[in-house]
Amino acid sequence: MFSRLASRQLAASRAASRTLASPSASWNRGMKVLAILYRGGEAAKQEPRLLGTVENELGLRSWLESQGHEFIVSDDKEGPNSVLSQHIKDAEVVITTPFHPGYLTKDLIDTAKNLKVCVTAGVGSDHVDLNAAVDRKIQVLEVTGSNVTSVAEHVVMTILLLVRNFVPAHEMIERGDWMVSDIARNAFDLEGKVVGTIGAGRIGYRVLERLMPFDTKEHLYYDYAALPQEAEKKVRARRVEDLKEMVSQCDVVTVNAPLHEGTKGLVNADLLKHFKKGAWLVNTARGAICDKDAVAAALKSGQLTGYGGDVWNVQPAPKDHVWRTMKNSLGAGNGMVPHYSGTTLDAQARYAAGTRSILENYFKGQAQNPANIIVGVGKYESKAYGQR
Numbered sequence: 001m002f003s004r005l006a007s008r009q010l011a012a013s014r015a016a017s018r019t020l021a022s023p024s025a026s027w028n029r030g031m032k033v034l035a036i037l038y039r040g041g042e043a044a045k046q047e048p049r050l051l052g053t054v055e056n057e058l059g060l061r062s063w064l065e066s067q068g069h070e071f072i073v074s075d076d077k078e079g080p081n082s083v084l085s086q087h088i089k090d091a092e093v094v095i096t097t098p099f100h101p102g103y104l105t106k107d108l109i110d111t112a113k114n115l116k117v118c119v120t121a122g123v124g125s126d127h128v129d130l131n132a133a134v135d136r137k138i139q140v141l142e143v144t145g146s147n148v149t150s151v152a153e154h155v156v157m158t159i160l161l162l163v164r165n166f167v168p169a170h171e172m173i174e175r176g177d178w179m180v181s182d183i184a185r186n187a188f189d190l191e192g193k194v195v196g197t198i199g200a201g202r203i204g205y206r207v208l209e210r211l212m213p214f215d216t217k218e219h220l221y222y223d224y225a226a227l228p229q230e231a232e233k234k235v236r237a238r239r240v241e242d243l244k245e246m247v248s249q250c251d252v253v254t255v256n257a258p259l260h261e262g263t264k265g266l267v268n269a270d271l272l273k274h275f276k277k278g279a280w281l282v283n284t285a286r287g288a289i290c291d292k293d294a295v296a297a298a299l300k301s302g303q304l305t306g307y308g309g310d311v312w313n314v315q316p317a318p319k320d321h322v323w324r325t326m327k328n329s330l331g332a333g334n335g336m337v338p339h340y341s342g343t344t345l346d347a348q349a350r351y352a353a354g355t356r357s358i359l360e361n362y363f364k365g366q367a368q369n370p371a372n373i374i375v376g377v378g379k380y381e382s383k384a385y386g387q388r
Contacts, residue, residue: 030068034091036084036102039075049345051352052097058121058352077102088112095119099339101127109136117362121355122342123147125374126259126286130385133375140375141368143354147342151284152206154341155254161335162280162306163188168332186330196220196250199257200227207254208235222246244274252280259286260385269294272303283309284341296326299333308335315339
């Protein structure tokens with residue numbers, strides 16, 4: 001079900017990638033490049049390394065315009081009169097990020113008569129209707145690996161803040177209170193706990209690596225493919241082929257899998273019943289992998305002690321989204337933040353550079369890095385979005 005975008009697939013992808021350079025692409029032919037980014041406001045003006053913003057444009061404008069290309073950048077993406085809807089009609093390349101995405105639906109793609117390439121400045125292309133891209137022979141590429149370390153660190157941080165009951169402790173100090181027992185009654189050590197990951201790819205595996213110094217009891221993983229034995233041994237990981245069986249053994253479950261037809265709503269009310277009572281759940285993958293109402297109910301009932309992450313089923317999340325305010329019975333257990341785990345300043349430098357590299361390859365008709373290819377010309381090139 002899940003992919004680690006692994007090296008074992010690269011040999012096959014490498015051969016396929018030789019066909020991916022568009023025969024019409026040429027470095028000296030001007031084209032329209034449309035980027036749907038997010039508005040960074042004053043922060044982006046003060047910090048030029050916020051490259052994923054409208055203000056800083058992935059650092060691409062001078063280079064693209066020097067090559068004779070038109071570069072349209074906006075955060076206007078909603079409705080038929082939006083910049084996205086109007087300019088996608090004749091754009092050849094569309095760039096967006098997974099943090100504040102422009103959703104490229106089938107209806108929108110059907111209007112894009114010149115579209116040849118969709119680039120995700122980051123990792124995760126579920127905001128693109130991939131089946132529509134296959135049908136239209138539109139390539140979908142992302143900067144694989146650009147933010148895997150950033151996200152893995154965020155996962156470990158979130159696990160710790162939930163297990164140690166950090167958020168309500170800090171809120172107590174802000175209020176001017178000091179009642180240690182109210183915090184300590186719901187605080188635990190990570191040492192000795194069983195941690196399981198749904199998906200053991202680039203991020204999931206790095207999470208397990210980073211948990212090793214905490215002397216956790218055992219690491220379990222659920223993935224469509226087994227890790228090499230040496231890799232399992234390195235992180236003390238044991239594969240469990242039945243997801244319900246895995247979660248029933250875990251004190252902590254972390255979701256590190258792409259969103260596709262096979263994972264949407266995977267963590268639902270039925271699966272949550274099989275969790276060890278009082279477990280913690282962390283999701284930095286995609287919000288729609290977890291049923292938002294089922295998670296909130298499980299937290300309220302005590303089936304979960306905590307839920308945390310930075311991904312939401314709709315982004316930006318509505319102000320009344322239940323994950324903003326949900327709590328356990330002790331008024332704690334919420335570790336939600338906006339989607340920023342994979343967009344640290346370090347990650348932004350990597351995915352901006354990777355986006356430029358993808359564009360350079362396309363303009364010159366050169367093959368792309370196989371690891372970056374989600375959809376090639378008329379076919380899937382990766383199993384990241386399900387077995388096909």
